[in-house]
Amino acid sequence: MHDDDDEDRADALFHALADRTRRDILRRVLAGEHSVSTLAASYDMxxxxxxxxxxxxERAGLITRRRSGREVLTSGDIAAVRPIGSLLRGLEDIWRGRVTRIDDLLAETPTRPTSPGRTPLKE
Structure with missing residues (x-):
């Protein structure tokens, strides 16, 4: 995700997932369709x-709503969740690359010679 549209999408996704209640709602609707009334009854709000x-x-594109008679039903969109995993894997790859470079630098660093008459510390 590098262009502005992708960055805006990432912002919307992470904003939507920043709240515990929204994450719980998403888990529920990914498991199966729920009415808004049923979801509302599950929370102390x-x-x-x-x-x-x-x-x-819904604005983040993670769930959809549809009307069925007098009820509004919500369902999760697993395809919309996948970019989050992809973005996080990309960030993890960057981090792992940094750790690998640090390991490489440490492996290249020569060990300090001990002074004459001194013995190296034992671990």
Whole structure:
């Protein structure tokens, strides 16, 4: 993710996932479709607050809503979650590359010779 659109998408995804309730809602709707009413009953907050959490997840493209009669049903989009894993793997690759370079530098560093008459410390 390097262009501005990708960066905006990453910002939206991480903002959506920054909240514990939203992560829990996402886990639930990835497992199966739920009505907004059912989801709201699962949390110790107002129906409106849960709707706002759902709206953040929907704007990030992580869930979809559809109307079925008088109910609004939500479901998760696993394909939308995959870019998060890809982005995190990319960051991990950068970190692992840094660790490897540090290991290489340490391996190249010559050991200090001991002074005459002194013995090296034993580990």
């Amino acid at each position: 107002s129906f409106t607050a849960v709707q706002k959490h759902i709206a953040v997840l």
